[in-house]
Amino acid sequence: MTGLASPYSALKERAWAANQEIPKRGLAIYTFGNVSALDAARGVIAIKPSGVPYDQLTVDDMVVLDLDGNLVEGKLRPSSDTATHLLLYRTWKGIGGVVHTHSSYATGWAQARLPIPIYGTTHADHLDEDVPCTAVMSDEAVARDYELETGHQILACFQDRDPLHTPMVLVAGHAPFTWGETPEKAVYNAAVLEELAKMAFLTRTLNEDASRLPSTLIRKHYERKHGKGAYYGQK
Numbered sequence: 716m717t718g719l720a721s722p723y724s725a726l727k728e729r730a731w732a733a734n735q736e737i738p739k740r741g742l743a744i745y746t747f748g749n750v751s752a753l754d755a756a757r758g759v760i761a762i763k764p765s766g767v768p769y770d771q772l773t774v775d776d777m778v779v780l781d782l783d784g785n786l787v788e789g790k791l792r793p794s795s796d797t798a799t800h801l802l803l804y805r806t807w808k809g810i811g812g813v814v815h816t817h818s819s820y821a822t823g824w825a826q827a828r829l830p831i832p833i834y835g836t837t838h839a840d841h842l843d844e845d846v847p848c849t850a851v852m853s854d855e856a857v858a859r860d861y862e863l864e865t866g867h868q869i870l871a872c873f874q875d876r877d878p879l880h881t882p883m884v885l886v887a888g889h890a891p892f893t894w895g896e897t898p899e900k901a902v903y904n905a906a907v908l909e910e911l912a913k914m915a916f917l918t919r920t921l922n923e924d925a926s927r928l929p930s931t932l933i934r935k936h937y938e939r940k941h942g943k944g945a946y947y948g949q950k
Contacts, residue, residue, distance in 0.1 A: 733814075742909060760800065765795050799866040802870070803892075
Protein backbone atom coordinates (compact mmCIF):
# COMPACT_ATOMS: atom_id res chain seq x y z
CA MET A 716 0.00 0.00 0.00
CA THR A 717 3.03 2.23 -0.48
CA GLY A 718 1.99 5.75 -1.41
CA LEU A 719 -1.69 5.07 -0.71
CA ALA A 720 -3.74 5.93 2.33
CA SER A 721 -4.91 2.91 4.27
CA PRO A 722 -8.65 2.19 3.93
CA TYR A 723 -8.53 1.55 7.68
CA SER A 724 -7.03 4.91 8.66
CA ALA A 725 -10.22 6.24 10.25
CA LEU A 726 -10.79 3.03 12.20
CA LYS A 727 -7.20 2.98 13.44
CA GLU A 728 -7.41 6.64 14.46
CA ARG A 729 -10.59 5.98 16.39
CA ALA A 730 -9.13 2.95 18.14
CA TRP A 731 -5.93 4.85 18.98
CA ALA A 732 -7.90 7.77 20.46
CA ALA A 733 -10.01 5.39 22.55
CA ASN A 734 -6.88 3.68 23.87
CA GLN A 735 -5.45 7.05 24.90
CA GLU A 736 -8.47 7.51 27.16
CA ILE A 737 -7.39 4.52 29.29
CA PRO A 738 -4.43 6.24 31.02
CA LYS A 739 -6.13 9.64 30.77
CA ARG A 740 -9.03 8.33 32.86
CA GLY A 741 -6.74 6.51 35.27
CA LEU A 742 -8.03 3.09 34.20
CA ALA A 743 -4.65 1.41 33.70
CA ILE A 744 -0.91 2.06 34.00
CA TYR A 745 2.03 1.29 31.70
CA THR A 746 0.82 -1.28 29.14
CA PHE A 747 -2.17 -2.65 31.08
CA GLY A 748 -5.49 -2.75 29.25
CA ASN A 749 -6.64 -2.34 25.67
CA VAL A 750 -9.45 -1.05 23.47
CA SER A 751 -10.69 -2.36 20.15
CA ALA A 752 -12.97 -0.69 17.60
CA LEU A 753 -15.19 -2.48 15.09
CA ASP A 754 -15.88 -1.60 11.46
CA ALA A 755 -18.96 -3.78 11.03
CA ALA A 756 -19.34 -3.05 7.32
CA ARG A 757 -15.85 -4.35 6.57
CA GLY A 758 -15.92 -7.02 9.24
CA VAL A 759 -12.66 -5.90 10.86
CA ILE A 760 -11.44 -4.49 14.15
CA ALA A 761 -8.52 -2.27 15.08
CA ILE A 762 -6.89 -3.11 18.41
CA LYS A 763 -3.95 -2.01 20.52
CA PRO A 764 -0.71 -3.93 19.92
CA SER A 765 0.59 -6.07 22.77
CA GLY A 766 2.94 -4.54 25.30
CA VAL A 767 3.25 -1.05 23.78
CA PRO A 768 3.08 1.76 26.38
CA TYR A 769 0.31 4.26 25.82
CA ASP A 770 2.70 7.21 25.66
CA GLN A 771 4.58 5.51 22.79
CA LEU A 772 1.52 4.27 20.93
CA THR A 773 0.88 5.72 17.46
CA VAL A 774 -2.03 5.41 15.07
CA ASP A 775 0.13 3.36 12.71
CA ASP A 776 0.81 0.88 15.53
CA MET A 777 -2.84 -0.18 15.66
CA VAL A 778 -3.42 -3.69 14.35
CA VAL A 779 -6.31 -4.49 12.01
CA LEU A 780 -7.76 -8.01 12.04
CA ASP A 781 -10.79 -9.73 10.56
CA LEU A 782 -13.30 -11.31 12.93
CA ASP A 783 -11.57 -14.67 12.63
CA GLY A 784 -8.33 -13.13 13.90
CA ASN A 785 -6.51 -13.00 10.57
CA LEU A 786 -4.11 -10.09 10.13
CA VAL A 787 -5.41 -7.49 7.70
CA GLU A 788 -2.99 -4.63 8.39
CA GLY A 789 -0.21 -3.93 10.86
CA LYS A 790 3.35 -4.82 11.73
CA LEU A 791 2.98 -5.50 15.45
CA ARG A 792 1.45 -8.38 17.37
CA PRO A 793 -2.09 -7.56 18.54
CA SER A 794 -3.14 -7.47 22.18
CA SER A 795 -2.93 -10.78 24.00
CA ASP A 796 -6.64 -10.29 24.80
CA THR A 797 -7.64 -10.20 21.14
CA ALA A 798 -9.42 -13.58 21.19
CA THR A 799 -11.71 -12.32 23.97
CA HIS A 800 -12.61 -9.20 22.01
CA LEU A 801 -13.26 -11.15 18.81
CA LEU A 802 -15.54 -13.68 20.48
CA LEU A 803 -17.69 -10.88 21.92
CA TYR A 804 -17.95 -9.18 18.51
CA ARG A 805 -18.86 -12.44 16.77
CA THR A 806 -21.51 -13.27 19.37
CA TRP A 807 -23.11 -9.94 20.26
CA LYS A 808 -24.49 -7.91 17.41
CA GLY A 809 -24.71 -4.19 18.08
CA ILE A 810 -21.47 -3.65 19.98
CA GLY A 811 -18.84 -1.50 18.29
CA GLY A 812 -16.11 -1.30 20.92
CA VAL A 813 -14.64 -3.49 23.65
CA VAL A 814 -12.44 -2.35 26.55
CA HIS A 815 -10.34 -4.31 29.00
CA THR A 816 -8.71 -2.51 31.93
CA HIS A 817 -7.12 -3.29 35.26
CA SER A 818 -8.63 -0.29 37.03
CA SER A 819 -7.98 -0.61 40.74
CA TYR A 820 -11.41 -0.76 42.35
CA ALA A 821 -13.16 -2.80 39.66
CA THR A 822 -10.23 -5.22 39.62
CA GLY A 823 -10.43 -5.44 43.41
CA TRP A 824 -14.04 -6.62 43.18
CA ALA A 825 -13.07 -9.06 40.41
CA GLN A 826 -10.25 -10.45 42.55
CA ALA A 827 -12.66 -10.80 45.46
CA ARG A 828 -14.92 -12.68 43.02
CA LEU A 829 -17.88 -10.52 43.96
CA PRO A 830 -20.52 -8.66 41.94
CA ILE A 831 -20.74 -4.95 42.68
CA PRO A 832 -23.96 -4.33 44.66
CA ILE A 833 -26.34 -1.60 43.59
CA TYR A 834 -26.11 0.47 46.76
CA GLY A 835 -27.08 3.89 45.49
CA THR A 836 -28.64 6.08 42.84
CA THR A 837 -25.39 6.73 40.97
CA HIS A 838 -25.25 3.03 40.16
CA ALA A 839 -28.96 3.01 39.30
CA ASP A 840 -28.45 5.90 36.86
CA HIS A 841 -26.42 3.49 34.72
CA LEU A 842 -27.57 -0.04 35.57
CA ASP A 843 -30.67 -1.52 37.17
CA GLU A 844 -28.76 -4.52 38.53
CA ASP A 845 -25.53 -5.40 40.30
CA VAL A 846 -22.44 -5.40 38.09
CA PRO A 847 -22.12 -9.13 37.38
CA CYS A 848 -19.06 -11.24 38.10
CA THR A 849 -18.25 -14.39 36.15
CA ALA A 850 -17.52 -17.79 37.59
CA VAL A 851 -13.86 -18.66 38.20
CA MET A 852 -12.20 -20.27 35.20
CA SER A 853 -11.64 -24.00 35.58
CA ASP A 854 -8.18 -25.59 35.40
CA GLU A 855 -9.25 -27.33 32.19
CA ALA A 856 -10.22 -24.04 30.56
CA VAL A 857 -6.96 -22.38 31.64
CA ALA A 858 -5.06 -25.17 29.90
CA ARG A 859 -6.89 -24.50 26.63
CA ASP A 860 -6.96 -21.16 24.75
CA TYR A 861 -6.96 -18.91 27.82
CA GLU A 862 -8.11 -15.69 26.16
CA LEU A 863 -10.83 -17.45 24.19
CA GLU A 864 -11.97 -19.15 27.40
CA THR A 865 -12.13 -15.73 29.06
CA GLY A 866 -14.63 -14.77 26.39
CA HIS A 867 -16.63 -17.90 27.11
CA GLN A 868 -16.61 -17.01 30.82
CA ILE A 869 -18.22 -13.70 29.94
CA LEU A 870 -20.75 -15.26 27.58
CA ALA A 871 -21.76 -17.80 30.23
CA CYS A 872 -22.35 -14.95 32.68
CA PHE A 873 -24.60 -13.26 30.11
CA GLN A 874 -26.74 -16.24 29.13
CA ASP A 875 -29.75 -14.53 30.70
CA ARG A 876 -28.61 -10.93 30.31
CA ASP A 877 -28.75 -8.39 27.49
CA PRO A 878 -25.17 -7.16 26.91
CA LEU A 879 -26.39 -3.80 25.62
CA HIS A 880 -28.50 -3.34 28.74
CA THR A 881 -25.62 -4.27 31.07
CA PRO A 882 -22.43 -3.34 29.18
CA MET A 883 -19.88 -4.42 31.78
CA VAL A 884 -18.61 -7.45 33.67
CA LEU A 885 -16.01 -8.49 36.20
CA VAL A 886 -13.99 -11.55 35.21
CA ALA A 887 -13.43 -13.43 38.47
CA GLY A 888 -9.84 -13.31 39.65
CA HIS A 889 -8.88 -11.17 36.66
CA ALA A 890 -10.28 -7.72 35.85
CA PRO A 891 -13.15 -5.89 34.12
CA PHE A 892 -14.34 -5.82 30.53
CA THR A 893 -16.80 -3.29 29.14
CA TRP A 894 -18.30 -2.68 25.72
CA GLY A 895 -20.65 -0.34 23.94
CA GLU A 896 -22.23 0.59 20.63
CA THR A 897 -19.04 2.55 19.89
CA PRO A 898 -15.47 2.40 21.22
CA GLU A 899 -16.02 5.77 22.85
CA LYS A 900 -19.08 4.48 24.69
CA ALA A 901 -17.15 1.36 25.74
CA VAL A 902 -14.48 3.56 27.34
CA TYR A 903 -17.16 5.66 29.00
CA ASN A 904 -18.61 2.47 30.46
CA ALA A 905 -15.17 1.47 31.75
CA ALA A 906 -14.80 4.81 33.53
CA VAL A 907 -18.32 4.54 34.97
CA LEU A 908 -17.62 1.00 36.16
CA GLU A 909 -14.53 2.13 38.04
CA GLU A 910 -16.51 4.88 39.80
CA LEU A 911 -19.28 2.45 40.74
CA ALA A 912 -16.70 0.00 42.07
CA LYS A 913 -15.03 2.72 44.15
CA MET A 914 -18.30 4.00 45.58
CA ALA A 915 -19.44 0.48 46.46
CA PHE A 916 -16.11 -0.24 48.17
CA LEU A 917 -16.40 2.93 50.24
CA THR A 918 -20.01 2.12 51.12
CA ARG A 919 -19.18 -1.38 52.31
CA THR A 920 -16.11 -0.11 54.18
CA LEU A 921 -18.18 2.47 56.05
CA ASN A 922 -21.05 0.06 56.67
CA GLU A 923 -20.46 -3.63 56.07
CA ASP A 924 -24.19 -4.18 56.53
CA ALA A 925 -25.20 -1.62 53.91
CA SER A 926 -28.36 -2.73 52.13
CA ARG A 927 -29.27 -2.72 48.48
CA LEU A 928 -31.03 0.37 47.15
CA PRO A 929 -34.83 -0.09 47.27
CA SER A 930 -36.28 -1.27 43.96
CA THR A 931 -38.49 1.83 43.64
CA LEU A 932 -35.43 4.08 43.65
CA ILE A 933 -33.58 1.78 41.27
CA ARG A 934 -36.42 1.92 38.75
CA LYS A 935 -36.89 5.69 39.13
CA HIS A 936 -33.25 6.54 38.51
CA TYR A 937 -32.76 4.02 35.73
CA GLU A 938 -35.96 4.90 33.88
CA ARG A 939 -35.47 8.67 34.06
CA LYS A 940 -32.30 8.22 31.98
CA HIS A 941 -33.04 5.11 29.94
CA GLY A 942 -36.80 4.49 29.98
CA LYS A 943 -39.44 5.39 27.41
CA GLY A 944 -40.29 8.53 29.31
CA ALA A 945 -36.68 9.52 30.04
CA TYR A 946 -36.30 13.18 30.90
CA TYR A 947 -32.63 13.43 31.94
CA GLY A 948 -30.45 15.64 29.73
CA GLN A 949 -31.34 17.72 26.67
CA LYS A 950 -33.52 16.64 23.79
